[in-house]
Amino acid sequence: MTMIVTGAAGFIGSQLVDRLLADGHRVVGVDNMSRGTRENLALALPHKDFTLIEGDCAEPATLTAAIAACGPADMVWHLAANSDIAAGVADTRIDMRDTFMTTWGAVEIAKASGATKIAFASTSAVYGAHPDPLVETHGPMLPISNYGAMKLAGEALISAAVESHLKQAWIFRFPNVVGDRATHGVINDLFLKLKRDPTELEVLGDGKQQKPYLHASDLIEAMLYIVDNADEPRALYNIGPEDEGFDVAGIAAGVIAASKTGARIRYTGGDRGWVGDVPKFSYSVEKLARLGWRPSMSSAQAVARAIAEVAVQRGFA
Missing domain, CATH: 3.40.50.720 (NAD(P)-binding Rossmann-like Domain)
Known part of the structure; x- marks a missing residue:
């Protein structure tokens, strides 16, 4: 095709x-x-x-x-x-x-x-x-x-x-998609901030924001699976992990560890990173599971893999 x-x-x-x-x-x-x-x-x-x-x-x-x-x-x-x-x-x-x-x-x-x-x-x-x-x-x-x-x-x-x-x-x-070739997103943004200042890492909000994360490789598998198997004229599907997500504080700690900078974290405060940010949500992927597809990674696993990949991409490994 x-x-x-x-x-x-x-x-x-x-x-x-x-x-x-x-x-x-x-x-x-x-x-x-x-x-x-x-x-x-x-x-x-x-x-x-x-x-x-x-x-x-x-x-x-x-x-x-x-x-x-x-x-x-x-x-x-x-x-x-x-x-x-x-x-x-x-x-x-x-x-x-x-x-x-x-x-x-x-x-x-x-x-x-x-x-x-x-x-x-x-x-x-x-x-x-x-x-x-x-x-x-x-x-x-x-x-x-x-x-x-x-x-x-x-x-x-x-x-x-x-x-x-x-x-x-x-x-x-x-959901929030992470992985290699990142052009945006929290992991990419944190590494870029450490490029500018390896001593201090600014983290938007209070670090308690918790969201579902999916690795790009799982996302692509899910999209292809849906196209191959969902035959309704208007097929609408949530794609995401099967857990409650991962918090920003944990991501920041992982980025600092991967960067080997030892930077201290400075939170900007508040329960969200910017106007329009949804600090926490519960995301149902039951419809996709019924179709027959499940992700290979949890949010925590997707984040850990993505941190390792973006660390290489941004010159920290």
Whole structure:
């Protein structure tokens, strides 16, 4: 099959590209390279079945000719989005453009390329700050960040497209994803802070924030499994670990140990890291378990593996 992957040079997108190529698919990658890197595509770029198009999904008119030259496509994997939630709160234009308009662009790209299927990287942030276990049928959805709001709007847009030109859509609600090639997220951010000052590590909030973490390798396995096994026209699934998560204080301690800096921790205080941050939530993955997929790692195991990987990536090991 011919797959179009948006955000192809990013953290998760590049690893998905590698896996799709390994599975024998032809892949057209799209990325504006704002966060993605060619280094992330080191395995893909020489591959005979990979084409990289540098362009912005929020401006699909500039991409359709290049994509059309690659021939008809079967499916779009849409992973391009703003990954800085705090920045999107400070400036609402960021998520309007980079989270919602890129989704609109992905739907337009699917239409122009003849692709009738789309897989969408959504987020647990669509739920907002609900105390109950977050299940796919939960309502009402009341996101507390612009990122979550624009992802929820993207889900609605894709749902509507199934009524017109799409035959099937898979919507994945991600937890916190960690691992190699990280471009954002708490582990990456903490290592970058230690690069700047190896004596003190600033940690946003009080360190008690506790969230589910999934390693990128498990995430990709889950997405592929859902696409292969969930046959409803609009397949909506939470993806995550089967535990209550891991706390930020534990992550900070692990990062300091891996960095061998001996830095002291300075908490900024408060129960959350930024406006729009959900400090703790319970995430149900029972629907995915019923479909037949379970993660290979707990939150703690995913964090430990990711810390080791990002330590190498950021020059600490």
